[in-house]
Amino acid sequence: xxxxxxxxxxxxxxxxxxxxxxxxxxxxxxxxxxxxxxxxxxxxxxxxxxxxxxxxxxxxxxxxxxxxxxxxxxxxxxxxxxxxxxxxxxxxxxxxxxxxxxxxxxxxxxxxxxxxxxxxxxxxxxxxxxxxxxxxxxxxxxxxxxxxxxxxxxxxxxxxxxxxxxxxxxxxxxxxxxxxxxxxxxxxxxxxxxxxxxxxxxxxxxxxxxxxxxxxxxxxxxxxxxxxxxxxx
Amino acid sequence: xxxxxxxxxxxxxxxxxxxxxxxxxxxxxxxxxxxxxxxxxxxxxxxxxxxxxxxxxxxxxxxxxxxxxxxxxxxxxxxxxxxxxxxxxxxxxxxxxxxxxxxxxxxxxxxxxxxxxxxxxxxxxxxxxxxxxxxxxxxxxxxxxxxxxxxxxxxxxxxxxxxxxxxxxxxxxxxxxxxxxxxxxxxxxxxxxxxxxxxxxxxxxxxxxxxxxxxxxxxx
Numbered sequence: 001x002x003x004x005x006x007x008x009x010x011x012x013x014x015x016x017x018x019x020x021x022x023x024x025x026x027x028x029x030x031x032x033x034x035x036x037x038x039x040x041x042x043x044x045x046x047x048x049x050x051x052x053x054x055x056x057x058x059x060x061x062x063x064x065x066x067x068x069x070x071x072x073x074x075x076x077x078x079x080x081x082x083x084x085x086x087x088x089x090x091x092x093x094x095x096x097x098x099x100x101x102x103x104x105x106x107x108x109x110x111x112x113x114x115x116x117x118x119x120x121x122x123x124x125x126x127x128x129x130x131x132x133x134x135x136x137x138x139x140x141x142x143x144x145x146x147x148x149x150x151x152x153x154x155x156x157x158x159x160x161x162x163x164x165x166x167x168x169x170x171x172x173x174x175x176x177x178x179x180x181x182x183x184x185x186x187x188x189x190x191x192x193x194x195x196x197x198x199x200x201x202x203x204x205x206x207x208x209x210x211x212x213x214x215x216x217x218x219x220x221x222x223x224x225x226x227x228x229x230x231x232x233x
Numbered sequence: 234x235x236x237x238x239x240x241x242x243x244x245x246x247x248x249x250x251x252x253x254x255x256x257x258x259x260x261x262x263x264x265x266x267x268x269x270x271x272x273x274x275x276x277x278x279x280x281x282x283x284x285x286x287x288x289x290x291x292x293x294x295x296x297x298x299x300x301x302x303x304x305x306x307x308x309x310x311x312x313x314x315x316x317x318x319x320x321x322x323x324x325x326x327x328x329x330x331x332x333x334x335x336x337x338x339x340x341x342x343x344x345x346x347x348x349x350x351x352x353x354x355x356x357x358x359x360x361x362x363x364x365x366x367x368x369x370x371x372x373x374x375x376x377x378x379x380x381x382x383x384x385x386x387x388x389x390x391x392x393x394x395x396x397x398x399x400x401x402x403x404x405x406x407x408x409x410x411x412x413x414x415x416x417x418x419x420x421x422x423x424x425x426x427x428x429x430x431x432x433x434x435x436x437x438x439x440x441x442x443x444x445x446x447x448x449x450x451x452x453x
Contacts, residue, residue: 129324132287136318137385138340151327 004201011206021182022203026210029187032100033168036107041160044115049145051116052123053131066120069113075172077109082176098179103187106173111163118159122152154226161218169211235262238315238388238420239284240296246279247291253279257447259439261389266411266421268431268452271441277424278321281391284422285318286310314341316389321397323378325366330358330377333366337384344386352380355406371398379407383414390414392423396431408433 014022050056051063083089085097096102130151134144149156171189178185180194188207195204237260245255253276261267271277282288286309295308297315317340325333334353337343344352353359356376361369366377375398382390390411399407411434415421425431438450 127324129320129322130326132282132318132320133324133326134336135287135313136285136316137336137381138314139336140339143339147326 007201007205010202014202014206024183025186025188025191032103033107036104036167037111037164040108040111041115044112045119048116048119048123051120066113066116070117074110074170077106078173078176081106100185102177103174106177107167110170111167114166115159115163118162119156122155126152158222161222165215237262238298242294244293245291261420263418263420266415266435268435268438269424275441278393281393285316285391286312316391317382317385317387318391319378319382319395321393323374325374327367330364330366331362334381334384337381340385342386344384349384352383352410355410356380375399389420394425396425396427
């Protein structure tokens with residue numbers, strides 16, 4: 001077995017050499033996760049808004065459901081989706097199993113509760129004058145929602161980043177419903193898992209670097225936007 | 234005598250089972266400028282928020298525009314549409330002062346552009362228009378928030394401690410624009426602990442007695 005130092009060095013070389021297979025894996029990861037987050041985030045934010053500011057039947061039950069959903073393991077989501085999408089399952093006719101679409105659906109299910117629960121906490125803890133001012137100025141509901149989101153954008157952005165961080169790094173669901181098909185559904189985490197079982201650590205470490213760099217960049221962006229907020233008019 | 238446009242009867246409110254006030258009755262007519270007085274915790278801000286449609290009272294009967302009495306739930310939208318509530322520490326959105334003022338443009342009866350310019354000039358905020366509203370001092374925020382409220386041209390202007398951070402020179406101008414609003418037919422209901430500063434503006438005083446009775450005193 002190669003030493004960790006050698007493997008790390010080889011991993012960096014692999015990244016810099018723009019190895020086609022490696023970058024295809026990185027592309028699949030981002031393509032799937034960005035699509036999932038773009039779909040999940042608006043629904044999760046609106047759900048959080050409704051739960052935080054509107055009274056309706058079963059509201060408390062919904063809040064409990066979203067918070068329980070947070071603890072749902074990725075592999076359970078993967079298993080459930082697998083059963084639903086497999087040929088004999090209720091959605092088998094759609095032919096989605098082992099496709100990127102199936103991976104996107106799985107990641108939406110995983111990202112939604114994180115974004116909804118964290119955004120709900122942001123809304124519940126916010127200054128009540130935001131909404132009261134919008135209401136007293138006679139703004140329509142949709143504008144009140146947009147203003148509230150705008151005022152709380154850094155907290156909400158942090159929630160979205162937390163959701164993205166979870167789905168880009170999850171392996172259980174992507175492996176089960178994506179099938180780890182090279183150049184199609186193989187993403188960074190499923191590739192790391194596969195390469196590790198083969199005893200080849202180089203590309204695994206290279207992909208690990210990309211995941212770490214992604215987390216660093218996302219957190220830095222949130223931090224930077226928050227600290228520069230007074231310059232953003 | 235002007236007909237009241239808002240009559241409130243049997244108004245009561247409790248927080249977590251603790252009664253703040255009960256069975257209050259009062260009315261507001263066009264052109265009134267009322268100072269609401271009472272000790273801390275007497276329910277002044279609660280009354281202001283109820284009348285602006287932001288807080289549901291425990292009980293109450295509302296008569297608006299000579300209609301028959303209705304519950305708060307039925308009157309809420311009408312209360313909201315005809316009043317503007319200004320917080321004790323006014324909230325300005327995290328954008329420029331100019332954009333903050335533009336939010337008043339969504340109201341049904343917005344002040345004409347020329348009158349808006351006059352308000353801006355009198356309140357001395359023309360130099361602040363390009364600034365981010367969150368970076369202003371509290372006194373500047375209060376003036377901008379008063380301007381924004383006046384731009385909406387509400388029937389009832391509800392002010393919660395609007396003068397706390399306003400300096401002497403600006404205060405004269407603020408009272409002047411509020412008087413102009415009143416002369417245009419606007420009604421003012423305000424809470425202020427700086428009674429002497431408010432007497433220029435008001436013509437009536439509502440006092441919440443510690444025993445929980447609301448009584449009116451004419452200042453005229």
